[in-house]
Amino acid sequence: MYCESCGSLIPDGQKFCSNCGAEAPHAPAYTYLPVNDSYLSANDSVEVDPRSFRNVSVEVPRSSVVNNTAKIGMIFGIVSMVTIFILYTNIVPAAIGLIFSLKGLKKTKELGGKGMCIAGIILSCAGASYWLLAVIMGLSRLASSIR
Numbered sequence: 362m363y364c365e366s367c368g369s370l371i372p373d374g375q376k377f378c379s380n381c382g383a384e385a386p387h388a389p390a391y392t393y394l395p396v397n398d399s400y401l402s403a404n405d406s407v408e409v410d411p412r413s414f415r416n417v418s419v420e421v422p423r424s425s426v427v428n429n430t431a432k433i434g435m436i437f438g439i440v441s442m443v444t445i446f447i448l449y450t451n452i453v454p455a456a457i458g459l460i461f462s463l464k465g466l467k468k469t470k471e472l473g474g475k476g477m478c479i480a481g482i483i484l485s486c487a488g489a490s491y492w493l494l495a496v497i498m499g500l501s502r503l504a505s506s507i508r
């Protein structure tokens with residue numbers, strides 16, 4: 362694509378113009394792929410005229426856009442749930458899950474993944490709450506055994 366302020370060529374993936382430093386124009390959110398618009402059954406034999414591809418297009422979402430921070434947050438949230446049975450250890454994935462989910466939440470405007478962030482926050486908080494409960498119960502048991 363080309364720089365909007367000075368017109369020089371900016372290579373794909375580069376965020377700023379190397380000539381003037383202006384921000385690169387945003388890439389389109391969709392890639393256009395040509396398809397034939399007729400519906401066919403499995404037994405139909407088709408001869409496709411390449412000229413029929415000219416005017417029909419379908420929108421295919423870019424699969425490269427992934428909110429990885431949100432994804433990591435959700436995965437660690439799940440891990441904090443799975444490790445709930447290993448007493449006192451699930452606070453580690455819960456903390457990591459919460460940190461990544463909150464960080465990921467800031468990127469949802471451009472990368473999406475809000476659902477993953479919310480899931481990560483809920484799971485991590487649940488994991489951390491269980492950990493806190495286990496610690497309090499462990500401490501009270503310790504206190505009553507000392508008495």
Ligand SMILES: [Zn+2]
Nearest residue numbers: 364367378381
């Ligand atoms: Zn420029």
